Amino acid sequence: MPKQKVSPAVVRRLPRYFRHLEELSLSGVTRISSRLLAQRLGLTASQIRQDLNCFGGFGQQGYGYNVENLRAEIGEILGVSRGTTAVLIGVGNIGRALCNNFDFARAGVGLLAAFDVNPALVGQSLGRIPLLHIDTLDAFCAAHRPAIAVLTLPRELAPQMAERLSRLGVRGLWNFTNVDLHLHEHDVQVEDVHFADSLMTLCYRARGEEP
Amino acid sequence: MPKQKVSPAVVRRLPRYFRHLEELSLSGVTRISSRLLAQRLGLTASQIRQDLNCFGGFGQQGYGYNVENLRAEIGEILGVSRGTTAVLIGVGNIGRALCNNFDFARAGVGLLAAFDVNPALVGQSLGRIPLLHIDTLDAFCAAHRPAIAVLTLPRELAPQMAERLSRLGVRGLWNFTNVDLHLHEHDVQVEDVHFADSLMTLCYRARGEEP
DNA sequence: TAGATTGTTAATCGATTAACAATC
DNA sequence: TAGATTGTTAATCGATTAACAATC
Secondary structure (H helix, E strand, O other): OOOOOOOHHHHHHHHHHHHHHHHHHHOOOOEEOHHHHHHHHOOOHHHHHHHHOOOOOOEEOOOEEEHHHHHHHHHHHHOOOOOEEEEEEOOOHHHHHHHHHOOHHHHOEEEEEEEEOOOOOOOOOEOOEOEEEHHHHHHHHHHHOOOEEEEOOOHHHHHHHHHHHHHOOOOEEEEOOOOOOOOOOOOOEEEEOOHHHHHHHHHHHHHOOOO | OOOOOOOHHHHHHHHHHHHHHHHHHHOOOOEEOHHHHHHHHOOOHHHHHHHHOOOOOOEEOOOEEEHHHHHHHHHHHHOOOOOEEEEEEOOOHHHHHHHHHOOHHHHOEEEEEEEEOOOOOOOOOEOOEOEEEHHHHHHHHHHHOOOEEEEOOOHHHHHHHHHHHHHOOOOEEEEOOOOOOOOOOOOOEEEEOOHHHHHHHHHHHHHOOOO
């Protein structure tokens, strides 16, 4: 669908566009200009027009953009209604918290199952998500072909698990372990959620110029 | 301490440098060249030298960098041993999960207390972290002057709470609510952890060029 | 038509990479 | 000394901003 190569910087802004357009749509706004949208997001109007034109001319001169239409277009681009499937590996604290509390569906993702090594956990309830033993992962992936794997297992197990998942056909890894994964050989995308890194970055910036 | 203005891109890489140098140091490596470190992090040697020289010449020609020394320097820059203080606002699922499971100390942050509106929660145990009523927030901040606030409250309450915390002297907001905070007037840094945005970004990238 | 606002090209800015003299 | 590797300057690349003709 993209007219041209879409830069990483643009991709990272797409969910924010989507979110704000959802809000606008819900509050009954039917039309918006790049100038007003920019104001809302803290960007420039120029940048927004530039970004959107990676995918096509969604606006109309003299009018602006139709909010609901633009929301739907960006939703399409992000694939939120495409039903991307996922599995979760490692039902420790963070894994359990995600299963129970994070609304995967809102991001357009269906979490099919969670896996763990601990047989004691298996069968336990995690909201509506079945909890399976890790030994059944290969068969499960062969049958259901999940696109995404959520990595919430202990960090020392992450690299080999990433390898394994990649061989099982997973296309993206949502990485909550505090390691940098390098899947050079494989065509797998990695998205890191590094809490500690994020917090350290904030501390540095918040400290500012003071002694 | 920085010789020059440090770009956001560099700041974002600092925790990764720190983490890898910790690992190297633990595995007994005493010395490393920019070339080898680059290989490890998936960066270029040039970039690493460029980054480090924002802060000073930590290396030595013909030798490279002393791992333990460099680790300590970057730790100093990030302020990990500085004892940054924090409060957490909103003890829902994610707030509780952070209190119980996230190791703030590893990022050099001391979590002083958690706050909630629900009086039923107050007094409940959250690991070692006291759980206080939100009405006591102003007095607490006046007394302890936390540098950072962790925002894990419902999204609709986030903007006004951000304002309030800013007036109470907080310098950084670690924002887990799915709203974009704009504190234009205030000199407050915001670091967003937007799970849904992160996952959508991954889905887009993982989909690649396929239909 | 006149006013508004896009789509798009050109200019600027910032970040990364390459090159190399300095030096351990 | 010879080899290695930094610190730093210059060149390249990418992303943002500005400008404006096209057009609704």
